[in-house]
Amino acid sequence: MAWKTLDDMDLNGKIVLTRVDINVPMADGIVTDATRIARIKPTIDDIVAKGGTPVMLAHFGRPKGQYVAEMSLSHILPAVKETLGRDVIFVEKPSREALDALAIGSVVLVENTRFTDKETDNDPEMARFLASLGDVFCNDAFSAAHRAHASTEGVAHLLPSCAGRLMQAELSALEAALTTPERPVVAVVGGAKVSTKLDLLANLVRKVDYLVIGGGMANTFLAAQGIDVGKSLCEHDLAETARDILKKADEAGCEIVLPKDARVAWEFAANAKNEIVDVTAVPSDAMILDAGPASVERVAEVFKTAKTLIWNGPLGAFEIEPFDTATNAAAQQAAAMTKAGDLISVAGGGDTVAALNKAGAGDDFTYISTAGGAFLEWMEGKTLPGVAALG
Numbered sequence: 548m549a550w551k552t553l554d555d556m557d558l559n560g561k562i563v564l565t566r567v568d569i570n571v572p573m574a575d576g577i578v579t580d581a582t583r584i585a586r587i588k589p590t591i592d593d594i595v596a597k598g599g600t601p602v603m604l605a606h607f608g609r610p611k612g613q614y615v616a617e618m619s620l621s622h623i624l625p626a627v628k629e630t631l632g633r634d635v636i637f638v639e640k641p642s643r644e645a646l647d648a649l650a651i652g653s654v655v656l657v658e659n660t661r662f663t664d665k666e667t668d669n670d671p672e673m674a675r676f677l678a679s680l681g682d683v684f685c686n687d688a689f690s691a692a693h694r695a696h697a698s699t700e701g702v703a704h705l706l707p708s709c710a711g712r713l714m715q716a717e718l719s720a721l722e723a724a725l726t727t728p729e730r731p732v733v734a735v736v737g738g739a740k741v742s743t744k745l746d747l748l749a750n751l752v753r754k755v756d757y758l759v760i761g762g763g764m765a766n767t768f769l770a771a772q773g774i775d776v777g778k779s780l781c782e783h784d785l786a787e788t789a790r791d792i793l794k795k796a797d798e799a800g801c802e803i804v805l806p807k808d809a810r811v812a813w814e815f816a817a818n819a820k821n822e823i824v825d826v827t828a829v830p831s832d833a834m835i836l837d838a839g840p841a842s843v844e845r846v847a848e849v850f851k852t853a854k855t856l857i858w859n860g861p862l863g864a865f866e867i868e869p870f871d872t873a874t875n876a877a878a879q880q881a882a883a884m885t886k887a888g889d890l891i892s893v894a895g896g897g898d899t900v901a902a903l904n905k906a907g908a909g910d911d912f913t914y915i916s917t918a919g920g921a922f923l924e925w926m927e928g929k930t931l932p933g934v935a936a937l938g
């Protein structure tokens with residue numbers, strides 16, 4: 548753990564620049580889900596409790612360096628006030644003088660950092676300006692940590708810096724799952740395509756004991772082994788790549804778990820006519836839309852031996868019933884094992900959160916990351932600039 552936390556910092560009387568992610572969904576000018584705001588509350592509360600003045604820096608949408616009225620953070624100010632349970636002062640053009648004039652413990656929200664290109668360019672001048680506004684930098688936006696921007700990376704080099712509570716929880720969970728995990732470790736990687744997850748697979752085979760491959764991407768691996776997958780989603784041009792990943796797994800002592808049987812259908816639709824077949828007997832006019840019961844049983848056996856689980860991507864076309872069956876069964880088992888104290892389970896990225904919540908399993912996982920791109924890049928073994936700069 549190379550990064551500091553709020554516990555390591557003296558915040559008394561200090562202005563604490565706090566990078567947060569409050570990209571909440573909105574409809575008709577109203578925030579429809581304030582979860583992201585709720586998740587930064589412990590950080591804001593702690594800073595105030597330690598005598599600091601939190602000055603929140605955040606982006607909202609992709610204004611591409613221009614002022615875009617509907618992407619002003621002023622629209623979400625009421626939700627920020629309500630969710631944090633505090634008065635929050637909105638500042639369009641911050642200055643050190645104005646911030647110094649505020650009562651200690653005031654909470655400030657600065658206008659969208661991406662209203663200038665200097666933010667995404669990680670312009671040193673902008674980083675210096677931001678640093679001049681505060682005494683300490685606290686990054687609580689793990690989900691923006693894979694981007695080296697002025698408010699996530701540049702400024703961190705210019706002030707004493709630490710992780711906020713949410714970032715701390717996220718990094719601790721990720722480190723427990725992949726950096727220093729209790730073994731055996733099983734990774735589940737599903738989803739549509741191999742092509743979007745090549746770096747992920749290459750990194751995981753070096754780090755985990757079992758890699759369960761599911762979803763559409765499993766078809767590419769089956770086809771690469773000479774199995775006819777009929778009309779299934781399959782990247783035939785990646786056969787060589789898939790074989791290479793299997794070879795690397797073998798060399799690293801990682802067991803790859805591919806489906807043995809499948810639920811096939813003749814159309815991609817809810818409640819479409821379907822059959823369970825062995826993967827070697829997929830009808831030429833059908834497509835695999837989920838793993839079958841024998842595959843689920845094998846995954847269950849692997850889970851039972853595991854101490855740590857890391858999961859990205861569904862095992863089938865989980866949005867349409869009954870092709871959510873394998874994903875639901877595996878997710879529920881992982882949740883039950885976690886609840887019983889037998890498993891550390893971490894999941895995240897793209898559709899994974901939706902799939903696990905649909906299975907009713909989300910609440911019982913040890914940690915579910917909503918960070919999307921940052922979670923995936925971390926799983927790919929990449930250095931996240933926003934985290935590295937805290938070191």
Ligand code: AMP
Pocket residue numbers: 737738739740743761762763764780835836837859860861862863864865866897898899
């Ligand atoms: P990803 O965003 O890569 O995690 O992929 C998630 C998507 O993969 C979901 O929309 C699933 O419906 C889709 N998916 C999973 N399994 C299959 C499959 N066997 N055939 C087609 N699509 C699938």
